[in-house]
Amino acid sequence: MEAYHLTEEDIPEIYGLETLCFPDPWSQKGLRDTLRESSSCFLGVRENDTLCGYLNATWVLDEININRICTHPAFRRRGVATVLITKLKDFCRLRGIDSMFLEVRESNASARAFYTRMGFEEIGCRPNFYENPAEDAVLMARSSHQ
Numbered sequence: 001m002e003a004y005h006l007t008e009e010d011i012p013e014i015y016g017l018e019t020l021c022f023p024d025p026w027s028q029k030g031l032r033d034t035l036r037e038s039s040s041c042f043l044g045v046r047e048n049d050t051l052c053g054y055l056n057a058t059w060v061l062d063e064i065n066i067n068r069i070c071t072h073p074a075f076r077r078r079g080v081a082t083v084l085i086t087k088l089k090d091f092c093r094l095r096g097i098d099s100m101f102l103e104v105r106e107s108n109a110s111a112r113a114f115y116t117r118m119g120f121e122e123i124g125c126r127p128n129f130y131e132n133p134a135e136d137a138v139l140m141a142r143s144s145h146q
């Protein structure tokens with residue numbers, strides 16, 4: 001399993017994953033606009049011909065924020081998201097990006113367990129960060145050099 005950089009051709013499939021994995025999926029237009037930003041990274045993992053996971057992260061100087069990461073429900077607990085994070089770490093090192101950040105819903109126990117396993121630590125809380133439903137975000141971070 002290997003992660004690679006996604007392009008605009010992948011947008012319909014990314015959108016498919018968004019609708020399967022998130023209650024508030026990004027639109028195809030939103031995905032296209034984000035893909036066209038110069039400081040935006042889209043990584044995907046395919047198995048056979050199926051896009052089974054993807055992540056988006058955007059960076060400013062030496063800090064990157066993971067905005068989205070998801071694995072198709074039929075492919076979970078098989079290391080897909082781990083491959084995505086590993087590829088992102090490589091990407092960060094190449095670009096001199098030292099720190100990785102993310103927000104996660106307080107109630108999202110599986111994602112929090114995954115991030116902890118990936119070496120992220122909780123560094124704070126953003127009250128009412130999310131809408132629909134309103135919820136606090138846990139802020140997590142790790143170095144990209146470990």
Ligand SMILES: CC(C)(COP(=O)(O)OP(=O)(O)OC[C@H]1O[C@@H](n2cnc3c(N)ncnc32)[C@H](O)[C@@H]1OP(=O)(O)O)[C@@H](O)C(=O)NCCC(=O)NCCS
Pocket residue numbers: 021022053068069070071072075076077078079080081082083103104105108109110111113114115117
């Ligand atoms: C969180 C998510 C991306 C993990 O994807 P994944 O491909 O299943 O993750 P991996 O197989 O690489 O998991 C690696 C490790 O993380 C931990 N982990 C992953 N999912 C877990 C879960 N549901 N419960 C507990 N630990 C979990 C485990 O330690 C796992 O290793 P193990 O399977 O050997 O025990 C996936 O569950 C998902 O898409 N969730 C819905 C979208 C979402 O909430 N995204 C995050 C928004 S902030």
